[in-house]
Amino acid sequence: MDKQPNPHGTPLLKVENLKVYFQSDGERARAVDGISYEVRQKQTVCIVGESGCGKTVSSLSILGLIPSPPGEIVGGEIFFSGQDLLKLDEKAMQKIRGNQIAMVFQEPLTSLNPVFTIGNQIGEAVYTHKPMDAESLKRYMIQLLSDVGIPSPEQRLNDYPHQLSGGQRQRVMIAMALSCDPALMIADEPTTALDVTVQAQILELLRSIQQKRSMAILYITHDLGVVSAIAHWIYVMYAGIIAEQGNADQIFRFPRHPYTQGLLASLPGRSKRGKRLYSIPGSVPNPAYKPKGCPFHPRCPHAISPCRKEYPDMCDYGHGHMARCPVLYEKREHSE
């Protein structure tokens, strides 16, 4: 069932059947419910889904950042360069976190400390993993800031976060993430709070950094437009499971899961002017009360009775393109 999807490169990160549950008030919310994915070297992999689908939880669990309690990693394995991250103790994890795997968050202002200068904060990140003397540390930081396209980096080192614009703050966060030459960068909605023109600049920056440093990026977003612009490989998540996976062409031109199809049809655009937008009926299920069987069946136009009972299998459409909907898979075979 779970074949190696993408033909290029070796897997750097491999998540196998990961399950993360949250316990509160006697209810068990299955935020991530058995997902498997992989990120290969030098690749940009996008996890796309709506709020509450578990995309952020799955990325936090890679870094061991799930607050426990209430969260708990119930099952699964996360392999990073061959070692299982879930089996490492905190001390070993700290060596990986920020060093080999770096993370960039959505809101740079809340992830930067307002009472320390930019230089202080980047310096701390660098020094933790690569102790060096003050002079070379400064030179290194200036180099980092100019790498991420911040003008007059030497002066910026003495600035406080509030003195920078949103786009610049995000650039600083990226500089911090890059400071230890990570093999993998996890970017969780890094451009959601930014304007489109700034977003375009940050995306382009990520792209050029990736080429220069041959780094893999795991990009988490809800924005299908961004995904189409940067992704080598896409995982579409819905209610804690992976509904569909494929490359940009497969996902955007030949979507095979009713949820992906619905999402794409509901995107407004100029070409749809005058026509009514398709909208997926209902709303995302509460993770504590997920429907039995396929979690999408209450909103699905193709649902038949087995969908209400059985958890759907992943169906293989070739070239790594897979969708978790046997109903459409069968229909396809009949029509061909």
Add this chain to the structure above:
Amino acid sequence: METTHKHNSVILRLENVKKYFPIRRGFFQHTVGWVKAVDGVSFDIEQGKTMGLVGESGCGKSTVARLILKLLETDEGKIIFEGRNISRFSEKEMKPFRKEVQIIFQDPFGSLNPRMTVGQCIEEGIRLLGVKRASARKERLENLLNMVGMSYDSADRYPHEFSGGQRQRIGIARALSVEPSLIVCDEPVSALDVSIQAQIINLLKDLQDRLGLSYLFISHDLNIVGYLCDTISVMYNGSIMESASSEDIFNHPYHPYTNSLLSAVPDPNKKWDVTLSLEQRYDSDAVYDGCKHQNKCPWVEKQCRTNPIDFVEVEENHFVRCWKTDKSDLK
């Protein structure tokens, strides 16, 4: 030379509207400068149509909304609603107009009172309309809830019990409760998920068809604006840079800023090309004789830095605030 879309049925017209906020410094709070949040904005909204106001955060689009609702006083210029200049109206004179213009906010949770049930919230508006009989109010409430696709049971529940999309529906029902003719939609769907976004956009369109509403649709999402709006004004740094029909903005944009905005939007249907937006330079805060876009414009020339730029009609009903309107110059 200012905008006049040549139509009779203009419901709202802004003429050279300005709003400056003082920058105060020091112990005595001396005014050391002005933030020109809205600096000479003019546009028309036609009856039953949707005008999109797009621009980056901080460009003044929400200030324009507040000025129209008279939540802020205009410093200069005219706001003409159904033929009458309301910009200098007193509170008392304003009262009948308040019902005519309503607003839907971005964050539906922040704009609903958590201690009022949905029913109470909407009924307040119905009462303001002068409906005295309780049974008539109830009937109207039921009507409104149906109109926005919610059941009457929701009237007794509180805002926190609803999802984001449903709250936005409640916000729309509340705006409709006083039977407005113009609704200002300030980023009404940007906080919602894609699948819910489509539901709300469809709802807004249905309501427009049924009730003949006019919308001022404020957004930074060009995909939505391109889908929904009849005319579009592109705002930058407190001024309108370009305004035209939706087709013209997308098919023949003139202004460099419009061009860079359009090229920055990733679209799943086409290959992404960011060349334009990347040519922009670092924006220093120093302001500004001449063009407001000079620090980010890839085609800036000496003239742009000295002379104020007029808003010129380059084609019928297509206005641009840039003197380099010969397209061969821009490419």
